[in-house]
Amino acid sequence: MSSEENSPAGVSNSVVDNTDRADWWRTVLGEYPTGVTLVTSLDESGAPVAMVVGTFSAVSQDPPLVGFMPNGDSTTFPAIRARGRFVANVLGANHEAVCRAFAKKSPDRFSSAEWVETETGIPRLENAVAWFDASITDVHVAGDHDIVVASVNDFGVGDADAGLPLLFLRGGYGSFTVPSLTFDAHGYARQLKLADAVRDAIRDAAEELDAELVVCGLSGDSVVVLHAMNIKSGVAAHERPVGASFPFAAPLAPSFAAWGTEESVKTWIENARHLTGTVDRAALTELLEQTRARGFAVTRGDAVIDDFNRVVSDPEAPRSELARVWQLITQQNDGGPDAGIPADATAIQFPIFDESGTAALVVAVTSFRSAIDVRGGEEFAERVRSLSRDLTAAVGGRSAR
Known part of the structure; x- marks a missing residue:
């Protein structure tokens, strides 16, 4: 397939300016569905902090490692990095409102869901589809993002009220069904x-x-x-x-x-x-x-x-x-x-x-x-x-x- 067929309106990548190229990059990536995860931790004062990511993934089974890739200019990740420990809460289809509250940094965002505390006091979403309590081991700079690798301390699933996993696709949230x-x-x-x-x-x-x-x-x-x-x-x-x-x-x-x-x-x-x-x-x-x-x-x-x-x-x-x-x-x-x-x-x-x-x-x-x-x-x-x-x-x- 030619480069024109992959670019907007048949425009060659060689003549797309940087702004259009960035928009086209996001458009193309939008065709790939990603799971949505809420990463929670505590700041230096002990107050809860959280950020929504679409890049959470398993890295290794032996030893168990997970990772995610926050934006390099994130204002929340420095607090998570300083704490050194976080909980990755995999969101379900019923968590769209929770997701939007944290994405917009609503003042009352932590009141939009029910929480339990880990042994270190980090809030964990009670009915997350799945959750991983992890400690940061490595952070690598990769372009305009960081690659965070963390060792898993504990993990589990919620009470199933969240429904099937929440997905982000083409700029919107949804889920999938499998009755057929x-x-x-x-x-x-x-x-x-x-x-x-x-x-x-x-x-x-x-x-x-x-x-x-x-x-x-x-x-x-x-x-x-x-x-x-x-x-x-x-x-x-x-x-x-x-x-x-x-x-x-x-x-x-x-x-x-x-x-x-x-x-x-x-x-x-x-x-x-x-x-x-x-x-x-x-x-x-x-x-x-x-x-x-x-x-x-x-x-x-x-x-x-x-x-x-x-x-x-x-x-x-x-x-x-x-x-x-x-x-x-x-x-x-x-x-x-x-x-x-x-x-x-x-x-x-x-x-x-x-x-x-x-x-x-x-x-x-x-x-x-x-x-x-x-x-x-x-x-x-x-x-x-x-x-x-x-x-x-x-x-x-x-x-x-």
Whole structure:
């Protein structure tokens, strides 16, 4: 491509004056989206200072280093450099107003968000998409900017209320969406067909067990309720949970992960990490092993179930509430024996396999205490396993157990 094709209105770079060239430089760079990060620190008096940068990046994994490139004439960076330590707060799509307040240096800019303090007193954005507490190790002059390299002391993610990362593109702020990449319409339709094929059998099983049975499918990053049978809570038919969804994030819905693809396990774990900020991979691996050994998954604790139902039934519930419930469920993670039903079990989830041996559907069984009182725990557990086998056979699937 010729230089004329890269310059404004076909003008050759050789005849563009310095002013036009600078404008064209910014225009061309504006075609490249950048993340937006708020770098916070303290000045020599201990007062908070901050600057918005679009140049923050990871520099090294071993040792962990990050960097950013402030303008050489910045009036804020000298204070950050003198302190020697900062927090890089990666902004989310919901932080545009916060970003603009700091970019304009509004007098009340620090009141535009919620903050927590690091161990050294530096303000950290409470719901940043991600954050890095770092100490400056090198500053290099590069043209009209400085290149700052810093050693990472600590790092983490926020409570997910910030949404997807904030991007700067063509002079404006925005974000990106990925529903078209995660929603598999063909796969979802297939799940609906499978669920419909076993609907009558599941209704009969719900009546036999005197329990509530809810059929769930997996669509992208969400678990979706497809059928609900024998609901005992007295709700009207139109208020039943059919159509409700919740994030496919560990430790919930482990049956989909236990008998899923390697990719689904990664998704299950990573979604939890993004939702709650941290995961115990060893504990989750043990949970999957226990689920496979039992032939079904177990959820424990009445309070957790009540909290979960309340949050999932509210489409306006903030993600911070989801994160709180997920953390509670994680704290009461299975941890039981490899077989049988714990005395405090409140829900059981068993798989219906497709022809590949993957969990195509999961059936959640709740309100089953009366059935256990009649049958005994061991017989009830075996009945759940036999239901998994029978329903799998009914859809032409192949059990992976």
